[in-house]
Amino acid sequence: MFDRVLIANRGEIAVRIIRTLRALGIGSVAVHTASDADARHVREADTALQVPKYLDMEAIVAAALASGAQAVHPGYGFLAENAAFARRCAEAGLVFVGPPAAAIDAMGDKIRAKATVSAAGVPVVPGGAEPDDALERWDDFPALIKPSAGGGGKGMVLVRSAAELPDALESARRTARAAFGDATLLIERYVENPRHIEIQVLADTHGNLVHLGERECSLQRRHQKIIEEAPSPFVDAATRARMGAAAVEAARAVGYTGAGTVEFIVDGTTGAYHFMEMNTRLQVEHPVTELVTGLDLVELQLRVAAGEPLPFGQDDVRLDGHAIEARVYAEDPARGFLPSGGRVLALREPASPGTPAGRPREIVRVDSGLVEGGTVGSEFDPMLAKVVTWAPGREEAYRALDRALAATAVLGVVTNVPFLRALAAHPAVRAGELDTGLVERVLPELLPEAGPPADALAAAALVFHAMPQGGDPWEVTDGWRVGEPAWTTWRLETRDGVHAVRVRGLPERSAEVLSESAGEPGEERQEPASVRRSGAALAVTIGGRTLHYLHARTGDTLWLGRDGASWSFTRHLIGDPGDRPGAAGAGDGVVRSPMPGTVLVVKAQLGERVSEGQPLAIVEAMKMEHTVTAPRDGVVSELPVQAGQPVEMDAVLAVVTPEEA
Known part of the structure; x- marks a missing residue:
């Protein structure tokens, strides 16, 4: 070793x-x-x-x-x-x-990989490939364009008509060239509502090759996996044996060694499966296989690389219980899943619950690169961590996942944790009725409401109210007056606008808050309130109900986190602009960057006449492209950016002025 x-x-x-x-x-x-x-x-x-x-x-x-x-x-x-x-x-x-370079070559090129495994008897999806003109002439829609050298869903584009094909090819080639250094593409018939099921394989240098069962990876958005589980609720023992044997033959066809994954598209109605690609590396979702097999795949990779034989055969592989993984991303589902970033001000990650001696009733595992004080920038992939749970049964594992996600808090960076909880709780997911289009179909049901809930607003106002205001007794915000105490109005700016909450008294003793009622919208209710702090932990009691938050401050901004969600609040003073920079309406013609990133392409010129909806620029962050468009008809009167320029969120990219102006 x-x-x-x-x-x-x-x-x-x-x-x-x-x-x-x-x-x-x-x-x-x-x-x-x-x-x-x-x-x-x-x-x-x-x-x-x-x-x-x-x-x-x-x-x-x-x-x-x-x-x-x-x-x-x-x-x-x-x-x-x-x-x-x-x-x-x-x-x-x-x-x-990892595997030999020849195996990486064979499977890294999707065009060559399909031909290789097809020759080995593994079924493949019908399609065409470059360098001929099969892509431009393709007429079997819907179709899926893929970078031949790529993986991880990057650069994949779904095309539903011939009219969409030219722009889709341009975008896919640009992404493929940037991400993989190779713009070669292939096109395949798109299987509507398929399941994405992959098989983990292991091979040593002594001719031993086994599979470790399957992973269900059908919960995806834009071809990016979100939640994965093992085993699949769709695959029975006979299907597992057939797909496992096909995966082993695919790996054997290229002289594979080490850990690898063979991915299949499976018809959820007929059960027919087709080879999609082979990932010649460790997969992001490998922890679910480790938890159901009890194996350490990294250790096995190292032992194979050192020349050792696999210490077990196919008949020794056993799947025990059920494991689920959720990917925590630096992205904002409420803003179209745009990448986010910032400094990690406070961090809480879940741990396995304490159990009696013997077999644990559940396992919680967090694979994370996060650390308090660390910065999440726009130059790398947005995945921050993976929350993984194991339990004897599938429903138990999903309940454990929800508890683990609720105990996850990342303050200072907006994450997708509330979205993950909503997805994991969806009835179709719990029933195992999965396909790769499910997330997109039910997406409106999964997105968090705009803005923080009323209890978080009231809690933020109480925290601001409890902050020291200086040594001058006239600056104490207890509202003391001769007679009845006065109310202090706190105007709190959040990502969705400015909110007003009224507080009086001292929160650490006895205060009152005038907050939105849980009854009719617009109604307010006056309730007793108090705040207790212990380090980063915060207990806020309003009207007899106590809620526990994680909190952190940076400058004038307060972050609160609870049940996997987090919100930021900034004190909004009288005279400040009434709207956030990013909230500018289409009427002012200002086009701002929706995320921190880099200007990839500028598609307009200064002085050019443009129409509403016309692409003006493409901003890239964390390997994701976002096209910004003209908010109205007019002339590009300002264009302060150029290709390759880094920009902050809400930075001005262009200004479109009405032609008559």
Whole structure:
């Protein structure tokens, strides 16, 4: 076994690999860019070295050699499926913890992969591919465009008519070139409402090859997985055996070694399955397989890479209980899932409940790259953490997942946790009636309401009211007057506007709050209230009901978190603008960036006449593109940005002035 391993990755997967290395007594070496110098994986590794970029092969190989590492674990993303990197490691005398470069080549190119597994007898989805003109001539809609060199759903575009095809090809090529360095595309017949089921395989260098059962990955949005589980509620033992055998044959066809995943599209009505692609690396959702099999896939990867045979055969694989994983993203579902960012002001992550000796009734596992004080920027993938639960049964595992998500709080960064709780609780999900289009169909039911709830607004006003106001007794906000105490009106600015809440008295003793009633909208109710603080924990009692929050402050902004949701509040003073910058209406013609990121393309020119809805620019953040459009007909009178320029959220991208002006 190795003495030291370099991890060519960052975030939660690097932290997760470090955990196994530590358990095996192997030294861990982290790499980081300048902006990532204080990241969690850097703090937890035994050694850390700076590199210019995570994609810089030469710098990473040099770091591995300088650190004395014998092997490189690529995690997933970045260089994990880069055959040139695997070859470069071998040239430098380093073991690449992954499959041979030839297998990466064969399966990394989706066009070649389909041909290879088809020849091995594995069914594939009908389609066409470049370099011929099959894409431009495609007439079987709906269809799915994919980057041939890609993975993880990036660059995939669903096309429902010939009219959509040219723009879809342009967008897919641009994304493929940026993400994978290869703009080659393929097109496939789109299977309506399919299930996405994948098989985990393991192979050693001694000819042993097994599968570890399936994972259900049908809960997706824009081809990005959200919640995964093992085993699938759809797959019975006979189907598992057939799909597992097909996955093994697909891996065998390319001389595969190590851990890999064969992905299938499955017709939810007939059960017919077709090979979609093979991911020649560890998958994001590997923890659910680990929890139902009791195996450590990273440890097995390391042992195979060191030349050891697999310590078990196919007949030894057993699936026990049910496991579910939810991906926590830095994104705002209320704003169309746009990427978010910021500094982590306070963090709470769930843990497994205490249990008597013996088999635990449930397991909660969090794979996270988060740390208090860390910054979530726009240059990397938005996934922050994974909350994973195990229980003896599927319904128990989903109940455990809801409790774990409710105990998750990330203050300072907007996350998708409330959306995950709503999705996990949906009746179709609980019934196991899944397909890849389900999330999009029920999306309006899953989105959180705009703005914070009334109890959070009242709690924020009480916290502001309880803050020290200075030494001047005339500045104490208890509202003392001769006769009845006076009310203090707190105007609180949130992402959806400005709210007014009235408070009087001292919250740490006895106060009153005039807040929105739980009855008819618009009604107010006067209730006794108090606030108790203990570190970052906050207990707010209003009208006899106590709610517990996590809270943090930065400057004039207060963050509150409860039940997996979080909200930010800023004190809004008289004379401040009545609207947030991002709330500007179409009438003023100002076009602002909906997220922090980089201007990818400017599609308009200064002085150009444009129509309402016409694309003006494309902003990219966390590998996601967002097109901003003209809010009205007119002339582009201001265009202060150019391609490649970084922008903050709400930064002005353009101004469209009415032609008559």
